[in-house]
Amino acid sequence: MVDPVVKPMSWGRYPRLAQHVVGMSDRHAALPLPTEGSVLPYGLGRSYGDSCLNGGGTLIATRGLDRFISFDKESGEIACEAGVSLAEIIEVALPHGWFLPVTPGTKFVTLGGAIANDVHGKNHHREGTFGCHVKSFELLRSDGTRLACSPETNADHFAATIGGLGLTGLVTMATLQLKRVASAFLGGQSIKFGGLDEFFELSAESAASHEYVVSWIDCLGSGETLGRGHFLRANILSAEEAAGRKQRKALPLTVPVMPPVSLVNHLTLKAFNAAYYNRQSPRVAEKIWDVDSFHYPLDAIANWNRIYGPRGFLQYQVVVPTADQRDVSEALLEEIARSGKGSFLVVLKVFGDRPSPGLLSFPMPGTTLALDFPILGDETFKLLDRLDAIVMEAKGRIYPAKDARMSPASFARGYPNLETFRKFVDPRMNSSFARRVMERA
Amino acid sequence: MSRVMIFGATSAIAQEAARSFAKDGASFFLVARNQTALADIAADLKVRGAQSVATHIADLSDLDSLSGLCDKGRAALGGIDVALIAHGILPDQKACETSVDATLGALRVNALSPAALMIRLGEILVAQGSGSLVVISSVAGDRGRPSNYVYGASKALLSVMGEGMAFALGRAGVNVLVVKPGFVDTPMTAEFPKGALWASAKSVGEEIAAAVRKGKRGIIYAPFWWRFIMLIIRFAPGFIVSKI
Ligand SMILES: Cc1cc2nc3c(=O)[nH]c(=O)nc-3n(C[C@H](O)[C@H](O)[C@H](O)COP(=O)(O)OP(=O)(O)OC[C@H]3O[C@@H](n4cnc5c(N)ncnc54)[C@H](O)[C@@H]3O)c2cc1C
Numbered sequence: 001m002v003d004p005v006v007k008p009m010s011w012g013r014y015p016r017l018a019q020h021v022v023g024m025s026d027r028h029a030a031l032p033l034p035t036e037g038s039v040l041p042y043g044l045g046r047s048y049g050d051s052c053l054n055g056g057g058t059l060i061a062t063r064g065l066d067r068f069i070s071f072d073k074e075s076g077e078i079a080c081e082a083g084v085s086l087a088e089i090i091e092v093a094l095p096h097g098w099f100l101p102v103t104p105g106t107k108f109v110t111l112g113g114a115i116a117n118d119v120h121g122k123n124h125h126r127e128g129t130f131g132c133h134v135k136s137f138e139l140l141r142s143d144g145t146r147l148a149c150s151p152e153t154n155a156d157h158f159a160a161t162i163g164g165l166g167l168t169g170l171v172t173m174a175t176l177q178l179k180r181v182a183s184a185f186l187g188g189q190s191i192k193f194g195g196l197d198e199f200f201e202l203s204a205e206s207a208a209s210h211e212y213v214v215s216w217i218d219c220l221g222s223g224e225t226l227g228r229g230h231f232l233r234a235n236i237l238s239a240e241e242a243a244g245r246k247q248r249k250a251l252p253l254t255v256p257v258m259p260p261v262s263l264v265n266h267l268t269l270k271a272f273n274a275a276y277y278n279r280q281s282p283r284v285a286e287k288i289w290d291v292d293s294f295h296y297p298l299d300a301i302a303n304w305n306r307i308y309g310p311r312g313f314l315q316y317q318v319v320v321p322t323a324d325q326r327d328v329s330e331a332l333l334e335e336i337a338r339s340g341k342g343s344f345l346v347v348l349k350v351f352g353d354r355p356s357p358g359l360l361s362f363p364m365p366g367t368t369l370a371l372d373f374p375i376l377g378d379e380t381f382k383l384l385d386r387l388d389a390i391v392m393e394a395k396g397r398i399y400p401a402k403d404a405r406m407s408p409a410s411f412a413r414g415y416p417n418l419e420t421f422r423k424f425v426d427p428r429m430n431s432s433f434a435r436r437v438m439e440r441a
Numbered sequence: 442m443s444r445v446m447i448f449g450a451t452s453a454i455a456q457e458a459a460r461s462f463a464k465d466g467a468s469f470f471l472v473a474r475n476q477t478a479l480a481d482i483a484a485d486l487k488v489r490g491a492q493s494v495a496t497h498i499a500d501l502s503d504l505d506s507l508s509g510l511c512d513k514g515r516a517a518l519g520g521i522d523v524a525l526i527a528h529g530i531l532p533d534q535k536a537c538e539t540s541v542d543a544t545l546g547a548l549r550v551n552a553l554s555p556a557a558l559m560i561r562l563g564e565i566l567v568a569q570g571s572g573s574l575v576v577i578s579s580v581a582g583d584r585g586r587p588s589n590y591v592y593g594a595s596k597a598l599l600s601v602m603g604e605g606m607a608f609a610l611g612r613a614g615v616n617v618l619v620v621k622p623g624f625v626d627t628p629m630t631a632e633f634p635k636g637a638l639w640a641s642a643k644s645v646g647e648e649i650a651a652a653v654r655k656g657k658r659g660i661i662y663a664p665f666w667w668r669f670i671m672l673i674i675r676f677a678p679g680f681i682v683s684k685i
Contacts, residue, residue, distance in 0.1 A: 008633060025628060028477055064628045067481050068488035078488075092488055 008059055011305050012048035014312030014375060014404055017055030017432060025064025027081050027172040031142055031428075034058050038430035039142070041166045043110030044085060047117065048315040049404030050432035051165050057430060060170060062112050068092065069173060076178040077135065082112030082171045089176075094291065098178035099236075101133040107296050112171045117401040118163035118361040120351070122212040122232075122295075127179075128354030129363050131162035137174035142428035146172075151357070160424035163358025165400055167434055168424045183242030186212065186294045188234030190285045192277070196227035196330055203350040206233045212294070217346040218273040219371060222337040227330065228277060229348070234287075234294060247290045254302035262309035262374040266340050276345065308374045314404055316384055317362075317370035319351060320396035325367040328394040332369055332387055339383045346371040359417040359424075362399045370402070381405055400433060411437040444518035446470045446511075448501060448558060449528025451478045453628050454577060457646025458525060463491040470514040471496045473528075501528050502550045504557050511561045520569060523653055524562045526555045526576040529595070537591045544591055551595030556602055559617075563606055566615040573616040573653045576603050580621050580662065583671045584682055596621075600660065607658045616658040620649055623667040640664050 040054040065083035087107040136150035149158040210233035217229035397414025450471035483494040532547035566572035582596030603619035
């Protein structure tokens with residue numbers, strides 16, 4: 001029959017690279033290796049830059065590995081193939097009172113992808129990263145070896161593969177410890193704050209009282225209004241509190257076609273950010289959400305990444321250590337505000353101090369900042385280089401899952417375990433990201 | 442809760458239909474050739490909500506064994522609410538063109554085996570006075586094409602037989618359903634957009650389950666608009682069909 005043409009991309013739709021795709025759907029089978037060239041596992045392509053791409057090489061699409069293996073409804077331990085999505089895990093587990101221990105801001109990621117980027121969520125201050133809850137997995141290497149990895153067995157491969165960017169082998173299946181929840185609803189507050197000092201006070205005060213904490217900052221605020229935003233905090237509702245509530249069925253919204261130019265520009269930005277900040281008039285608003293509206297607001301609009309137009313966009317996420325977090329966050333926000341180039345919203349969150357299990361895990365104690373930039377040419381890249389310099393000076397790091405442009409030096413400085421990590425890289429695995437930042441001169 | 446028997450349970454479409462039934466807590470009797478694949482699917486369906494899953498390894502081209510197999514499934518499930526016939530191969534058309542054996546071999550798996558199952562299962566369901574008998578055919582059976590007429594002929598047999606049985610068995614309260622999928626994408630690369638004509642195995646599987654729940658009978662296309670495409674192709678003059 002007709003062979004479909006596939007064009008894999010990352011979520012930022014930048015860079016665009018030609019590459020082959022082979023699928024894998026039997027976890028007991030050997031890796032589908034081409035006769036030459038490198039391979040890289042590819043989950044749902046929700047990484048933004050080039051860490052899930054392998055230009056000139058081959059991607060091994062893992063979505064065919066989508067079978068559940070076991071689910072213990074008493075203990076909350078679930079085993080699945082690595083291409084199962086977090087959305088599918090929720091669908092199976094939530095009706096039995098279990099939820100993901102840690103979730104990123106989209107549920108359309110695979111289990112393998114969540115492990116390979118050691119993703120974090122709004123409860124990092126409580127639960128650490130996704131990898132903290134992975135009990136074991138099987139790692140399939142290109143020489144055919146299958147390694148059963150856990151914190152106890154093959155612990156070195158376990159640590160290298162969590163946050164290992166798909167470079168250490170292909171995870172075929174994993175066992176995850178889910179988290180007991182009393183309901184599918186969350187209750188909490190949205191609090192308007194006027195600046196960074198207030199943000200850090202609210203963060204400190206909420207860490208103990210609230211499981212989920214995150215903030216949105218109006219990134220065009222400057223001077224008096226610099227660092228103003230909304231602070232969101234929530235806990236899962238008890239069964240009594242949630243009684244009678246129904247999960248809303250989301251409307252199927254989509255951005256059906258690519259607009260010819262980015263819809264995000266200085267004018268739309270100013271209007272949106274001001275409107276967003278002012279949408280709530282009282283300082284504190286009590287709120288109730290269901291799981292989807294709280295954790296995955298962006299998932300409600302399919303293909304929202306198209307609004308940035310055909311050139312695509314860059315997402316930028318960094319973490320700066322606790323010591324100078326206030327001043328460095330301020331310096332970053334000032335630089336972004338001055339440029340007027342940032343996206344709608346900056347996400348700001350204080351990470352907790354639970355150690356990340358991966359050699360290259362991104363989260364560390366400190367403050368993380370994330371935002372989108374439409375690609376407007378060279379200026380955009382120069383702005384990000386200036387931000388990098390501030391982050392490096394503060395001994396922070398940049399998140400590979402969101403990166404398409406950091407320098408090899410920035411990567412090496414941010415990730416001191418890089419040299420140890422290299423020993424675990426599979427000789428047949430490579431990515432555009434790895435070639436860009438990890439290859440030794 | 443429904444009792445579901447599936448032949449060729451490792452096929453992508455069958456798997457997706459089964460997942461949809463599993464959500465409603467169905468019990469399964471699954472038949473396929475590959476032991477490991479079948480065990481993986483059984484485990485998956487259990488996590489997704491299946492009440493129970495029994496598996497049976499069989500070579501469905503062994504025509505003499507098929508009646509016994511149907512009876513075994515019925516006994517294991519205590520009756521059959523849904524029987525789904527999903528096995529089939531894509532024969533090597535080029536090889537078939539010069540080999541009687543290859544052609545007959547393909548027709549045996551794709552046409553004779555399902556036909557034998559349809560007759561026996563039809564009997565069982567009529568005796569029960571209820572149930573759905575679903576057979577997966579293809580749009581390829583609607584018109585002979587130079588590039589795949591052996592495959593097309595096997596599917597044409599299923600379509601015509603199923604359509605006739607749908608009329609005949611409808612009177613006895615049995616729903617016979619012929620499903621004609623269009624281009625179906627492999628689940629391995631289903632995430633990559635490929636153009637409007639391609640449907641995922643998941644969407645086709647879910648359509649089948651939905652049609653069964655509604656008690657549909659007769660012929661359905663999946664997605665439905667293939668009916669219109671095939672209407673045009675059926676009426677297209679030979680000199681055009683000879684080129685597609
Ligand atoms: C709207 C949105 C919100 C997000 N929010 C957050 C957030 O809050 N926190 C956060 O941490 N991240 C967040 N992300 C990023 C996202 O969670 C990660 O990029 C995630 O890793 C994507 O998973 P994926 O399945 O799409 O993997 P891909 O992007 O396809 O691949 C990611 C990496 O995983 C590797 N990989 C995939 N499968 C396997 C496997 N089976 N074995 C080995 N390696 C494998 C790939 O090689 C690649 O290096 C967000 C992304 C989006 C689009």
